[in-house]
Amino acid sequence: MSEQFEQGVAELGKQIDARISSYFSSCVHCGLCAEACLFYTETGDPRYTPIYKLEPMKKLWRQEHTISGKLAKTFGLSKPLQEQDFADWEELVYDSCTLCGRCSMVCPVGNDITYMISKEREGFSRAGYAPEGLKGATQRALEIGSPMGVTLKTVLATLAHVEKNTGLSVSVDQQGADYMTLFSSMEVVNFPEYIESIARIFDAGGVSWTISSKAFEATNSGIQIGNSDNAAEIVNRVVTAAEELGVKYVISPECGHAYTSIRWAGPNLIGRPYTFKVIHILELLEQLKQQGRIKFNGKTDEPVTFHDPCQIVRRGGVVEPQRDLLNSVAENFVEMTDHGVMNWCCGGGGGVSANERADELRAKAFDRKRRQIEETGVDTVVTACANCRMMLEDGIEENEMETTVIGLTELIADYLVTDAKEQPEVR
Amino acid sequence: MIAQLIDGPLWYFSFTIFVLGVLWRIFMILRAGVKKDLAVPREGGGAGALRAIFSRFVPERTVRRHGKVQLVAGYMFHLGLFALLFLARPHVDFFAERMTGFGWWSMPYWAFIVAAEVAFAGLIMLWLYRLLNPVTRLLSSADDYIGTVLVFLVMLSGCLALAQSVEALRLLHLFLAELLLIYFPFSNLMHAFTFAFSRGYTGATMGRKGIRA
Numbered sequence: 001m002s003e004q005f006e007q008g009v010a011e012l013g014k015q016i017d018a019r020i021s022s023y024f025s026s027c028v029h030c031g032l033c034a035e036a037c038l039f040y041t042e043t044g045d046p047r048y049t050p051i052y053k054l055e056p057m058k059k060l061w062r063q064e065h066t067i068s069g070k071l072a073k074t075f076g077l078s079k080p081l082q083e084q085d086f087a088d089w090e091e092l093v094y095d096s097c098t099l100c101g102r103c104s105m106v107c108p109v110g111n112d113i114t115y116m117i118s119k120e121r122e123g124f125s126r127a128g129y130a131p132e133g134l135k136g137a138t139q140r141a142l143e144i145g146s147p148m149g150v151t152l153k154t155v156l157a158t159l160a161h162v163e164k165n166t167g168l169s170v171s172v173d174q175q176g177a178d179y180m181t182l183f184s185s186m187e188v189v190n191f192p193e194y195i196e197s198i199a200r201i202f203d204a205g206g207v208s209w210t211i212s213s214k215a216f217e218a219t220n221s222g223i224q225i226g227n228s229d230n231a232a233e234i235v236n237r238v239v240t241a242a243e244e245l246g247v248k249y250v251i252s253p254e255c256g257h258a259y260t261s262i263r264w265a266g267p268n269l270i271g272r273p274y275t276f277k278v279i280h281i282l283e284l285l286e287q288l289k290q291q292g293r294i295k296f297n298g299k300t301d302e303p304v305t306f307h308d309p310c311q312i313v314r315r316g317g318v319v320e321p322q323r324d325l326l327n328s329v330a331e332n333f334v335e336m337t338d339h340g341v342m343n344w345c346c347g348g349g350g351g352v353s354a355n356e357r358a359d360e361l362r363a364k365a366f367d368r369k370r371r372q373i374e375e376t377g378v379d380t381v382v383t384a385c386a387n388c389r390m391m392l393e394d395g396i397e398e399n400e401m402e403t404t405v406i407g408l409t410e411l412i413a414d415y416l417v418t419d420a421k422e423q424p425e426v427r
Numbered sequence: 428m429i430a431q432l433i434d435g436p437l438w439y440f441s442f443t444i445f446v447l448g449v450l451w452r453i454f455m456i457l458r459a460g461v462k463k464d465l466a467v468p469r470e471g472g473g474a475g476a477l478r479a480i481f482s483r484f485v486p487e488r489t490v491r492r493h494g495k496v497q498l499v500a501g502y503m504f505h506l507g508l509f510a511l512l513f514l515a516r517p518h519v520d521f522f523a524e525r526m527t528g529f530g531w532w533s534m535p536y537w538a539f540i541v542a543a544e545v546a547f548a549g550l551i552m553l554w555l556y557r558l559l560n561p562v563t564r565l566l567s568s569a570d571d572y573i574g575t576v577l578v579f580l581v582m583l584s585g586c587l588a589l590a591q592s593v594e595a596l597r598l599l600h601l602f603l604a605e606l607l608l609i610y611f612p613f614s615n616l617m618h619a620f621t622f623a624f625s626r627g628y629t630g631a632t633m634g635r636k637g638i639r640a
Contacts (some may be wrong), residue, residue, distance in 0.1 A: 018459040019632075022624035025456060025617050029571055030501070031562035035493035046562040065455050067448070068613040105640060106487045108501070109618055110479055110626030112633075264636060267465035277467070317469055317637035341638060342488065 005083050008127020009060065012081075015119035016061050023116055024061045026109035027051055033103035033113055038344055038368045039096040039361065050103035050113045053092040056085045057120045086129040093117060093124055094131050095358035099224075099350030100310040105342060114315070121226025130225050131355040138221040138230055145237070147221045147354065148185035155216050158188050162196050168203050170195075173245065174210035179284075180247040180276075181209050182218035182238065182262070184255035186386035194254065194386070197413035201285065204418050205293040209251070215241035218258035223265055224351030231261070232269040238262060242276050252280045254384040254409060256311030257349060263316065280312065282384055285412060286321035289328065295417040296328050303332040305376040306408075307369070307392060308343035309385035322384055322408055329415040330382075336372045344368045348391035366395035373403055384408040430594075433602045438525075441605035448612020449620055456624060468635035475634010476627040482639070483626050500552035507546025511582065515539055517589060517597075543586050550579055574616050577607045 034040040034049040046052070060081055062069035072078035101114040124130055137147035144151060159170045171177065179202075187194045202209050215237040222231030242250050252259040263278040279287075288294045306326055312318045319340050326333050338344055347365040352358050369392070373381055379402055383389050392405045464472070486498050512518060516533040523530035534542065554575050557563045581603045588596035611617070633640035 016459060018456050018461045018624075019628040021456040021459045022621050022628055025452065025615070025621040026625040028615055028618050029557075029563060029566035029568070030494075030497050031560060031566055032490050032494045032497060034562045036489050040562075046565045049562050049566060052566055065459065066613070067451070102489075104629065106489050107629075108483060108486070108490070109622040110483050110629045110640075112629040115629075115632070264466045267467075268462065271465070273465050273467065314638065315636070317633075319638075338488075341640075 001083065005086065005127045008086065008123045008125075008129070009081050011126040012057055012060055012120065012123025013064060015122050016057070016065065019112065020057070020116055020119060021061065021065050023109075023111040023113075024054075024058055024065075027111060028109065030108060033107055033111075036102040036106040038100075038102075038347060038365045042365045042367045043361070047092060048096045050097070050117070051111070053089065053097060054113070054116050054120055056081055056089050057116065057123070059085070083127075086124060086127055090124060090129045090131075091357075093120055093129075094134065095352065095355060095361055097350055098310070098345045098347060098352050099315075100345035101314045102310070102342065102345065105314065118223070118226060122228060123226075125226045131351075131357055133355040133357065134221060134225045134351045137351070137354045138225050138227065141217070141219075141221045141234055142230060145215075146185040146188075146217045147219055148189060150185040150188050150217070152213055152216070155183075155188055155211075158192050158195060159211070161192060162199055166196050166199050166203075168199050170199055171210045173213050176246055177208045177210035178247060179207060179209040179249045179251050179279075180242050180245055181211055181251045181253075182258065183211075183216055183253050184219045184258050184386050185217060186390060187253055187255070188216075190390065191386050191407060193410050194407055197407070197410045198281065200413045200418060201288070201294060201409070201416055204416055205288040207284075207288070207293075210245065210247070212238075212241035212245060214244075218253050218262060219255060220258070220261035220265075221351070221354070223261050224257065224354070228269055231265070232271075235262065235266040235269050239266070239270060239274060242274070247276055249277050249279050249284075250274075251284060252278055253386070254281055254309075254312075254407060255387060256309030256316060256385045257387065259316050259318070260311045280316070280318050280321075281409060282312070282318055282321045282325065285325055285409065289325065294412075296412070296415040297417045298415055299329050299331045300411070300415070301331050302380050303334055303378045304330045304380045304382050305334045305336055305373065305378045306339065307336070307346065307373075307381050307383040307388055308339055308341075309383060309388045310343065310345050310349055312384060313343060314341045325408060325412055326382060329411055334376045334378050336376055338372070344372055346388040346391035347395070348387055353387055353391060362391070363395070363398055366391070366399070369395060370399050370401065373401070379403055381405050382408050382411055430598050433598050433605070437605050438601065441608040445608040445611055449617070452612055452617055453620065453624075456621065461628065464632070464635060466635070469637035470634050472631035472635045475638075475640070476631040478634065479626045479630020479640050480623055482630075496552060496556050500549045500556065502549070503545045504549030504553055507542045507544075507549060508578075508582070510534065510542035511539070511546055511585070514542070515585075515589070539589065543582065546582060547579075550575065550582070554579075570614050573610065574614050577603070577610060578616075581607050 037050050039048040063073045099114050104112040104114045140149045141147045220234045259280050267273050347362045396403045514534045519530045519533040584600035588600045
């Protein structure tokens with residue numbers, strides 16, 4: 001048994017809090033969580049049942065937290081965790097779980113299985129049992145500042161393009177701005193139109209905003225891989241930058257995982273509340289709309305549907321703003337059958353998209369989303385997460401679907417009244 | 428001799444094990460602790476906890492569509508069992524005599540028969556589902572089967588005892604119930620108590636985020 005493995009088991013043991021202890025105590029092995037998990041529903045493989053992914057942690061819990069388990073361990077009736085247990089379960093813990101949280105919504109005894117899996121990852125990653133893709137992403141996030149290796153130089157180049165395309169000035173490191181904006185690397189590299197859109201919208205709404213040269217990345221690979229030390233370091237960069245600039249708010253980008261990381265996990269990772277507030281871009285856009293600071297001119301007559309990023313709705317609590325915003329710019333918004341907090345994941349959350357080993361499984365799991373989209377009979381999917389967008393585009397291409405994916409913030413910007421003299425169309 | 432043992436010391440012993448064991452298990456859960464959530468909440472966690480404790484009695488759509496057997500059988504078994512446990516005449520008399528000092532309304536005989544049939548049907552369906560469904564078969568441990576068999580035998584002996592009015596059957600029923608009480612704290616029958624904790628913890632976390640869970 002290696003020293004690293006022993007550290008991993010010790011870490012796994014530390015993660016068992018009252019929540020997890022009550023969850024294992026309550027589970028009656030009904031298997032209903034399987035029906036909520038797209039990896040099970042799309043493959044039919046019982047090993048992908050969410051609670052089954054927690055067998056190593058359950059074994060440790062039983063041995064450490066129950067009388068029968070302690071007795072069984074003492075008398076040699078139950079073996080301690082072996083390296084092989086971690087090796088066998090690594091795929092279940094990382095490849096077949098996007099931390100989407102759907103299983104946690106259906107469990108009759110209320111187990112937050114997603115929380116359990118995220119805690120189990122802490123033990124696995126400490127023991128060295130984590131996918132290479134995620135290890136690399138975390139390393140890059142720590143060393144370069146971005147899981148995709150995006151440097152400040154790249155961000156500044158993108159911002160220069162944004163300024164050229166919009167004719168607007170984007171401030172960097174502006175002391176005393178109200179808002180500090182974060183991005184996901186994917187937005188910087190793949191969807192710079194998101195940055196252009198917020199520049200236009202913030203200009204129209206008179207928002208005082210800036211970008212920090214010290215912390216522009218919002219995603220947190222430390223959380224995805226399950227290493228809270230790394231996760232805390234990544235959060236700390238944002239906190240330090242925001243506090244140095246003296247901003248009142250930090251804006252989470254569309255990226256759902258980024259939002260839960262900085263909004264909900266962040267203060268707990270660094271061990272103190274922030275001196276600023278965190279707001280999701282969709283919440284801010286909704287506020288601007290409600291305050292009449294942004295107005296829209298016309299609506300798209302193209303029927304659209306909306307893919308809910310799990311971390312924004314189910315794990316983040318932002319459910320209605322996107323619907324209100326979409327209805328403001330779309331004549332015909334068709335909801336998917338399961339939407340809002342019971343949406344189905346794109347298949348690439350929780351670090352799965354960074355894990356090449358999981359590509360084949362992810363492609364299978366996408367079948368759920370394909371059917372959902374096709375059932376709506378709509379050719380345009382709007383979403384609000386760069387990672388979801390990439391996964392949707394991948395799946396759409398692989399399945400040869402005639403579907404277009406667009407970002408909600410961009411759609412909002414397309415119908416924005418930018419000139420004070422330009423009046424919204426009477427509807 | 429055996430009758431006196433079952434009716435007397437073994438009852439007190441098993442009941443003590445049950446109470447202390449349940450309390451110990453709950454203590455072990457609480458002792459593990461939960462860190463204070465430092466993120467600024469949208470709503471109070473208490474309201475979320477309370478909501479989840481009750482809202483999870485109503486199945487989510489995914490469960491209604493894909494978990495019909497577990498849902499129907501689960502409700503049949505639990506409702507039937509509770510009716511038998513708390514409203515069967517001999518049980519009400521037993522509680523009044525040994526624990527509470529007062530009795531309450533009990534079911535007429537025909538209602539007892541209906542409750543027993545509903546509980547048996549539910550339990551047998553759940554049992555078969557556990558054996559035949561690949562997911563539950565994979566998840567299930569010896570504990571699940573021992574618990575099921577014990578509950579089944581307790582219910583069966585209880586029904587026979589009431590129907591036949593034979594003292595030996597009453598003693599057999601009491602003896603099996605005592606075994607169940609001793610086994611209870613060591614098993615996942617504990618969910619009868621801990622479900623409130625698990626639902627509450629999740630509901631509080633979700634509630635702080637403004638999510639109805």
